[in-house]
Amino acid sequence: xxxxxxxxxxxxxxxxxxxxxxxxxxxxxxxxxxxxxxxxxxxxxxxxxxxxxxxxxxxxxxxxxxxxxxxxxxxxxxxxxxxxxxxxxxxxxxxxxxxxxxxxxxxxxxxxxxxxxxxxxxxxxxxxxxxxxxxxxxxxxxxxxxxxxxxxxxxxx
Numbered sequence: 001x002x003x004x005x006x007x008x009x010x011x012x013x014x015x016x017x018x019x020x021x022x023x024x025x026x027x028x029x030x031x032x033x034x035x036x037x038x039x040x041x042x043x044x045x046x047x048x049x050x051x052x053x054x055x056x057x058x059x060x061x062x063x064x065x066x067x068x069x070x071x072x073x074x075x076x077x078x079x080x081x082x083x084x085x086x087x088x089x090x091x092x093x094x095x096x097x098x099x100x101x102x103x104x105x106x107x108x109x110x111x112x113x114x115x116x117x118x119x120x121x122x123x124x125x126x127x128x129x130x131x132x133x134x135x136x137x138x139x140x141x142x143x144x145x146x147x148x149x150x151x152x153x154x155x156x157x
Contacts, residue, residue, distance in 0.1 A: 002139075005043070010061035012044040014073035015140050025090035025134040027105035029063075029112045032138060032145060033070060033084040033121075040077050041140035042084075044070045049111030063112050067119065082120040088112060089127045089136050089147055096131035096152060105129065 005013040007023040007030070015021050021043040023030050029049065034041045044066040052062035060066040071081040091109035093099055109128045116123060127134065131152045138145035 007043055007045040009045050009047045010059070010066070012042075012060050012066055012069040012073065014040065014042045014070075014077060016040060017140050020137060020139045022135075022137045025136060026092055026094045027090070027103070027108060029088055029090040029105075029108045029128070030136055031067065031070065031112060031116070032087045032089070032136070033074065033081065034140065035074075035079045035084055038141055040074065040079050041138060042070050042074055043136075043138075046108065046112060049108040049115075063108075063115055067115055071119070084121070086116055086121045086123045087125045087127075087145060088116070088123060089134055089145075091128040092133060092152070093129070093131045094133075094152055 003019040005015055005021050007013055009028060013021055017039045021041055023045050029046045030043055032043045046063045046066050047061040049063040052059050058065050060069050074081050091105035093103040093105050127147045132149040135148045136145060
């Protein structure tokens with residue numbers, strides 16, 4: 001049986017070819033990395049893109065510690081993170097009637113992109129923003145990740 005990693009907020013997972021990574025996103029952001037041969041995949045589920053308080057320095061619900069854990073997991077498998085393909089998902093506006101302009105999801109995406117850029121990562125695709133939830137699933141290998149979007153208005157109906 002193929003291993004399935006279902007990530008909850010703050011989770012970080014490293015998977016091998018044919019293993020599945022899944023998560024559900026609202027305003028949170030998932031970062032998915034894979035080596036160019038697509039033999040290893042890594043995902044983290046970021047809740048807070050801002051800097052953690054000193055007391056929560058290793059809390060992987062925050063972007064910087066989550067990315068550090070993701071990179072460490074890849075290095076432990078002999079993968080150089082900067083050579084990986086990066087994709088980001090999420091950052092939706094979960095309350096579009098209340099927040100018609102800038103919202104927490106947009107801030108999360110901007111801050112995660114800045115951290116990835118500062119780490120030398122190249123983002124090859126992005127599905128973010130809008131007023132939707134996203135269900136993300138990827139079987140590590142040659143196929144693209146599957147990202148299903150459900151509009152917030154439809155989800156509440």
